[in-house]
Amino acid sequence: MARKTVLALTVFLSLISASCAQTRPDPLPSWNEGPSKRAVLDFISRTTTRGGKDFVPEDERIATFDNDGTLWVEQPMYTQMAFALDRVKQLAPSHPEWKDQQPFQAALAGDMKAVAASGEHGLMELIMATHAGMTTDEFERTITNWLATAQHPRFKRPYTECVYQPMLELLALLRASGFKNYIVSGGGVESMRPWAERVYGIPPEQVIGSTIKTKFEMQNGTPVLVRLPQLDFVDDKEGKPVAIERVIGRRPIAAFGNSDGDLQMLQWTAAGPGARLMLIVHHTDADREYAYDRQSSFGRLDKAMDEAAAKHWVLVSMKDDWKTIFAFEK
Amino acid sequence: MARKTVLALTVFLSLISASCAQTRPDPLPSWNEGPSKRAVLDFISRTTTRGGKDFVPEDERIATFDNDGTLWVEQPMYTQMAFALDRVKQLAPSHPEWKDQQPFQAALAGDMKAVAASGEHGLMELIMATHAGMTTDEFERTITNWLATAQHPRFKRPYTECVYQPMLELLALLRASGFKNYIVSGGGVESMRPWAERVYGIPPEQVIGSTIKTKFEMQNGTPVLVRLPQLDFVDDKEGKPVAIERVIGRRPIAAFGNSDGDLQMLQWTAAGPGARLMLIVHHTDADREYAYDRQSSFGRLDKAMDEAAAKHWVLVSMKDDWKTIFAFEK
Numbered sequence: 001m002a003r004k005t006v007l008a009l010t011v012f013l014s015l016i017s018a019s020c021a022q023t024r025p026d027p028l029p030s031w032n033e034g035p036s037k038r039a040v041l042d043f044i045s046r047t048t049t050r051g052g053k054d055f056v057p058e059d060e061r062i063a064t065f066d067n068d069g070t071l072w073v074e075q076p077m078y079t080q081m082a083f084a085l086d087r088v089k090q091l092a093p094s095h096p097e098w099k100d101q102q103p104f105q106a107a108l109a110g111d112m113k114a115v116a117a118s119g120e121h122g123l124m125e126l127i128m129a130t131h132a133g134m135t136t137d138e139f140e141r142t143i144t145n146w147l148a149t150a151q152h153p154r155f156k157r158p159y160t161e162c163v164y165q166p167m168l169e170l171l172a173l174l175r176a177s178g179f180k181n182y183i184v185s186g187g188g189v190e191s192m193r194p195w196a197e198r199v200y201g202i203p204p205e206q207v208i209g210s211t212i213k214t215k216f217e218m219q220n221g222t223p224v225l226v227r228l229p230q231l232d233f234v235d236d237k238e239g240k241p242v243a244i245e246r247v248i249g250r251r252p253i254a255a256f257g258n259s260d261g262d263l264q265m266l267q268w269t270a271a272g273p274g275a276r277l278m279l280i281v282h283h284t285d286a287d288r289e290y291a292y293d294r295q296s297s298f299g300r301l302d303k304a305m306d307e308a309a310a311k312h313w314v315l316v317s318m319k320d321d322w323k324t325i326f327a328f329e330k
Numbered sequence: 331m332a333r334k335t336v337l338a339l340t341v342f343l344s345l346i347s348a349s350c351a352q353t354r355p356d357p358l359p360s361w362n363e364g365p366s367k368r369a370v371l372d373f374i375s376r377t378t379t380r381g382g383k384d385f386v387p388e389d390e391r392i393a394t395f396d397n398d399g400t401l402w403v404e405q406p407m408y409t410q411m412a413f414a415l416d417r418v419k420q421l422a423p424s425h426p427e428w429k430d431q432q433p434f435q436a437a438l439a440g441d442m443k444a445v446a447a448s449g450e451h452g453l454m455e456l457i458m459a460t461h462a463g464m465t466t467d468e469f470e471r472t473i474t475n476w477l478a479t480a481q482h483p484r485f486k487r488p489y490t491e492c493v494y495q496p497m498l499e500l501l502a503l504l505r506a507s508g509f510k511n512y513i514v515s516g517g518g519v520e521s522m523r524p525w526a527e528r529v530y531g532i533p534p535e536q537v538i539g540s541t542i543k544t545k546f547e548m549q550n551g552t553p554v555l556v557r558l559p560q561l562d563f564v565d566d567k568e569g570k571p572v573a574i575e576r577v578i579g580r581r582p583i584a585a586f587g588n589s590d591g592d593l594q595m596l597q598w599t600a601a602g603p604g605a606r607l608m609l610i611v612h613h614t615d616a617d618r619e620y621a622y623d624r625q626s627s628f629g630r631l632d633k634a635m636d637e638a639a640a641k642h643w644v645l646v647s648m649k650d651d652w653k654t655i656f657a658f659e660k
Contacts (some may be wrong), residue, residue: 048648058446059533136575171649180535193579204579216568216594222507225575237456238546245466245555246541247577249523249534264546267553 030324043277054275058178061095067185068257087130128229186236241268285319360654373607388508397515399588403492417460456561494500516566571598608643615649
C-alpha cells in the first residue's frame with residue numbers, strides 16, 4: 001500500500017513535471033517548508049553536485065536509518081514485542097507449562113505490567129521462546145504470515161502501513177540521489193528483512209539489526225540454518241557503530257534516529273570529514289501519532305536531544321515539520 | 331597492476347569487437363576451452379536470459395567467493411599470517427618480553443616449525459598481538475602500508491598481484507552480468523577491505539570475513555572503534571553460511587571455493603531452487619603456482635572434492651583450465 005502510494009505519487013509528480021517543465025516537483029511533499037526540510041535538501045544538493053566542495057562520490061553515499069520510531073511507529077510497544085506476545089498465544093497449546101510460568105503466564109493474560117516486571121531476563125525469555133528453535137526459512141514465513149493479519153492497536157492498520165510518509169519520501173529521494181540506504185536497528189534483522197524491500201525499498205543486504213546465534217546443520221540431507229536461543233549481538237547504542245563498521249565497512253555520511261539508542265550512530269557519522277547530515281525525529285504529535293521524549297520508558301530521547309542542540313543536528317518536530325505522517329491519512 | 335591489465339584487456343577487447351562486429355569477444359580469455367569454461371558461460375547465459383526458464387532477477391544474482399586459494403595465492407602461508415610475522419618484528423622493540431616467549435620467539439627467529447608447534451592457541455596469540463589494540467582507522471593504515479612493500483616469497487611481487495587472472499575475468503563478467511560479488515573468507519574482514527575494491531572491484535560492504543570484537547569509545551572527544559584481542563566470529567566451514575545469512579540475508583546462486591573450508595558454503599548455495607553454479611578451484615599446477623589437495627596442511631581439498639564429483643560441481647584444474655594464472659606472466 002505504502003509502495004503503491006509512492007508509485008502513484010511519482011507518476012503524479014512526473015505528470016506535473018511534464019506539463020510545466022519550468023517548475024521542478026517537490027521531492028518531499030509531505031514535509032512543511034522550514035529549516036528541517038531546507039537542511040535535508042541542502043545536504044543532498046551539496047553532496048551530489050559534481051565539482052562542488054562537498055561533493056561525495058556515489059559509492060561513499062551511505063545513509064543509515066534506525067527503524068522503530070524513525071521509519072515506523074514504536075508505540076505503544078515495539079512491533080517485534082507485539083509479534084512475540086501473539087506468538088506466545090499461538091504456541092501455548094504445545095507449552096502447557098507456560099500457564100504457571102512467568103513471563104509467559106502474564107503474556108497469555110495480556111498483563112503488560114507483569115510482563116514488564118519480569119525485567120530484561122523475562123523479555124529475553126519471551127524473545128527466545130518465539131524467535132528461536134526453527135530454521136531461518138521457517139522464521140521468515142512466520143513473520144510474513146503474522147504481518148499479513150496483525151494490526152496496530154490504535155491505527156487498526158497493518159504495521160507495515162504505520163510507516164512515516166515523509167521518511168518514505170526521504171528514502172526515495174536519497175536513493176534517486178545515488179545514496180545507499182541502510183536500516184541499522186535494535187530490532188532483529190530477520191524480523192525486518194521479509195518486508196523492508198517492499199515497504200522501504202531497502203533490500204535484505206542493507207538491513208542491519210540484532211541477531212541471535214544460528215547453526216548450520218544437515219536435516220535429512222538438506223542444509224539448514226537453525227535459530228538458537230542465544231543472543232549473538234545487540235545492535236543498539238554503542239553496538240550501532242560496531243555493526244556499521246563490521247557489515248558496511250564505511251562510515252555513513254548521513255544518519256537518522258529518534259532516541260538515545262541512536263546517539264552513538266549519530267556521533268560516529270558526525271565525526272567523519274566533509275558534509276554530514278545528522279537528523280533526529282522528535283515525537284511531538286500526540287494527536288496524529290504520539291508525543292514522548294526525555295522520560296519515555298522506551299524510545300527515550302534525552303542525551304541525544306541535548307547533543308542535537310549543542311551540535312546543531314537537525315531536530316525534526318513531527319507536529320510542525322510533517323504535513324502528513326501516514327499515507328493512510330490522505 | 332592487475333586492474334590496469336583488466337582495463338587494457340577491456341580496451342583491447344572493445345577494439346576487436348568494434349572491428350569485427352560479427353564476432354563477440356571472449357569474456358574469459360585466460361580460460362582454456364573445455365567443460366569448466368562452458369559450464370560457467372552457460373550458467374551466466376541461462377540466469378540472465380529474460381524469459382528463459384532459469385532467469386534470475388538482477389537483485390537475486392548473488393555470487394560468493396572464498397579469497398585465499400580461490401582469488402589469490404595461499405601458499406606457502408596465508409598472506410595474513412605473513413603480515414602477522416612481519417608485524418611481530420616491527421613491534422618487537424616495544425615488547426622485549428617476546429624474546430623469551432613462544433610463539434613470539436619463534437616468529438622473530440623465522441622458525442615456522444616452532445610457530446606451527448604452538449598450535450591454534452599460539453597462532454591466536456600472534457594474531458591478537460598484531461591485529462588488536464588499535465583503532466579500526468589505524469589498522470587500515472597498517473595493512474595498506476604493509477601491502478605497499480611486502481612481497482610474495484616465491485613470486486617476488488606484491489601480494490595484490492598474486493591474484494588469479496581467470497578469476498578477475500570471471501568477477502568482471504559476473505559484475506557486467508548484473509551479479510553482486512561477495513568475498514566470504516576465513517581471513518579478517520578488515521585485512522581485506524583496504525584493497526579488495528582496487529584489486530577485485532569488490533567494495534567494502536561486499537567483503538565478509540572473520541572478525542575480532544571492537545568497542546566504541548570516546549578518545550579526547552572523538553568517537554573511535556578500538557579493536558579488542560577477542561575473537562568475535564570465525565568465517566570458515568559452517569560459519570560461512572551463517573555469515574552469508576547474517577550479512578546478506580539472501581542465498582547465493584553461485585559460490586566459488588578451493589577447500590573443505592568452503593564445503594558448507596557450496597552446499598548452502600546448491601540447496602536453493604533454480605539454476606546454481608558451484609565451482610572449486612583445484613590447485614594442480616606446481617610449475618606455475620602450487621599443487622596440493624587432500625593431504626595439505628591448509629587449503630585441504632578432500633571432502634569437498636568427493637562432493638564435487640558426486641554432485642557434478644565444476645572442478646577447475648588450474649593446470650588444464652587456465653591459460654594464464656597471473657597477469658604478470660604475460
